[in-house]
Amino acid sequence: MFRLSSSTAVMWRLRPLAASMRSKSSSSSPSSPSLKQKALKAMLNSANPTNVNGADVVNKSTKEATKLSSPPAFVLEPKKEETSVPKEQESIEQPNTPKLSKQPEILSPQQQQQSQPQSPPLPSFFNSPALHEFAPKIVVVGVGGAGNNAINNMIAKELHGVDFLALNTDAQHLSTALTDQRLQMGVELTRGLGAGANPDAGRMAAEESRDQIRERLDGTHMVFITSGMGGGTGTGASPVVAEICQELGILTVGVVTMPFTFEGTHRRRLALEGLDRLETVVDTLITIPNQNLFRLAGPKTTFVDAFRMADDVLLGGVKSITDLMTAPGLINLDFADVQAVMVGMGNALLGTGVSSSKVTNGDDDDEECDRAVEAAKLALDNPLLGSEWDIATAKGMLVNITGGPDMTLFEVDRAAQCVTEQVKDASANIIFGSAFDERLEGSIRVSVVATGIESHDSVAAAAAANPEPVKASRSRFF
Structure with missing residues (x-):
């Protein structure tokens, strides 16, 4: 057991008296201390004869009085408070402290590419959007049913470097075009029912939609007009489309087919008349007679395969020209070269x-x-x-x-x-x-x-x- 000092023993005996005095003092005014409180202070001062200085005695006696309400804590040493170290001091390395080696950080390929030194930026001219305008814009316009079938074959065969535009008076056939750029001509005139194998109806339908066609072709450098001669829309509308291209200063090439002999003399006559009108408004005209398919077709060649062969010829004609400008080569041919050979020829x-x-x-x-x-x-x-x-x-x-x-x-x-x-x-x-x-x-x-x-x-x-x-x-x- 611990042996208590004389002052501690006195405070232990006075514990009940201090508790009763606190309960009574709570009801009385704190500004007027009672006689019992004064007597308690005197007894405490007598129990500590060494502390005779006024301020120290009063302070210590007050502290001891506040501790009387709780049992004595037999703690030999008070608990030391932890002092926080500022973050600035934590970063300072202590002397004679071994420095730990930092493990290398593993970076992803994207982070490694970002961490590599970047090359200096190109001049503003190379970043200008106008640089992309140097590439010629080439559009293949399919007019009528045969023209729409031709561009569908080109899209299916993945002809690159060109855009496609489908024009037709037959709304049902126009909906089968594989390109998003489609225009129904002569909505008020034909009501989407076609030209009825009448070239005059096809021409008037194209005239009705002249402004819309011009808007679709504005900014184009070269246009291929592909159609089948002898019908209504292709025969009548193709020359109107070529006229619009000439007004816009576009290099215009016509790639058309002529009807079979078995289709009759009337259809052939209409085809020749349309071909004569088209020849006057295009720069270059390439004509493919369907009758020549018999030179390649055999006895078992189906009718569908025969027309597919004609579409492949149209594809080859367009591809042979566009590849000269779009495919990189050892000896390159650009748009100016093609223009020099094909304008007005x-x-x-x-x-x-x-x-x-x-x-x-x-x-x-x-x-x-x-x-x-x-x-x-x-x-x-x-x-x-x-x-x-x-x-x-x-x-x-x-x-x-x-x-x-x-x-x-x-x-x-x-x-x-x-x-x-x-x-x-x-x-x-x-x-x-x-x-x-x-x-x-x-x-x-x-x-x-x-x-x-x-x-x-x-x-x-x-x-x-x-x-x-x-x-x-x-x-x-x-």
């Missing part, structure tokens, strides 16, 4: 040939590049385009030769020579381009677009009208 002939014949190692030059020469000859001899056109009369020509990594310089030279030697006009504008395509490894593709050509009949008629003078020879007698 009239009738055109196009063809594409692909050959994968094995290259031989003979001494003969023709044997060394047989696949290049064969591809060039196939491009010049397209059975679907007919044989009535004379490529020798071409005033302009675009030649694009594409091959895989194994294509040699000698092959490119022989293919280009095989094509260009067909042109007789020494002043013809011939533009050449070449590109690599890894998908064509082992093969070579030659694309030719000849513009400003004349038919064999016109050449023969001109020759008959202007016969060459007969050179006089000196008689042997003189």
